Amino acid sequence: MPELPEVETIAKELREKIVNEVFSNVESIWVRSFTQEKGLTLTNRRIIAIDRRGKYLIFNLDKYYLVIHLRMTGQLIVGASKPSRDRYLRLVFKFKSGKYLLFYDLRKFGRIYLTQNPENVLKNVGVDAISEVFTADKFSEMLNGKKSKIKSFLLDQKNIAGLGNIYIDESLFEARIHPETVINSLDDGQKNKLFTAIRKILFDAIDNMGTTISDYKTTGGGFGDHQEYLKVYQRQNQPCIICDSIIEKIKLNGRGTHFCPQCQKKIT
DNA sequence: CTAATCACCTGAAGGC
């Protein structure tokens, strides 16, 4: 479900809603959703700050860290009460104030870790796509000598953290680059254009509070708006908004991949 | 190193 803009939206809301809350207890309805390192407990820990890296949320506690990945269908909802019996409710975090942080996750892929050191969880997570250290020069340097397809590279979180299937397809369209383009055939102009496109697409999506296709919700249970602005993602068989060609959908790395065959010419 | 495949899960949608 959520990529960087959705997680960023959730992080902002959680900062407003639960910073300074003190955990009272956790109820694990689906135990695999929550793991804690040996000897650590969440009880009495206060939330000092909430950070994000790629698609991960990091709760900085007065001791320890809570690291969260929502994967495909995870949702974090802040509530005043505990629902009696919700089908997809997996974890219930109770605060001493009486508030609740509820973790819903239909497909049960999401994970929440209590750890001494966030790097234990984030060791394979690369530079965040909207951080200041991710620059055009850095991007160009990362692409140097690479032989894989550009979309495969962008999907791999140890390269750049935060991009997923939706925003990669949208960024490649914005930059007019075919998703199967081999990296070492990109020229400097294209690399720069792609860098600019990635940032624009992500910041626009954040402004729209993310994209709700099926499961993504904000912490109050609301939806994002960015699905209204998608130009290629899930627009297969519809006309390109630039040139009227029919948007195609192929499989790349097992993922649905959308592009305009006219605007994003394949270089061979 | 890359690439492909599976595994983890549940549900929706489409074909017959």
Next chain:
DNA sequence: TGCCTTCAGGTGATTA
């Protein structure tokens, strides 16, 4: 209606 297949925004492990 029902059965079967495929697909879904993610990632880690394993195998080639």
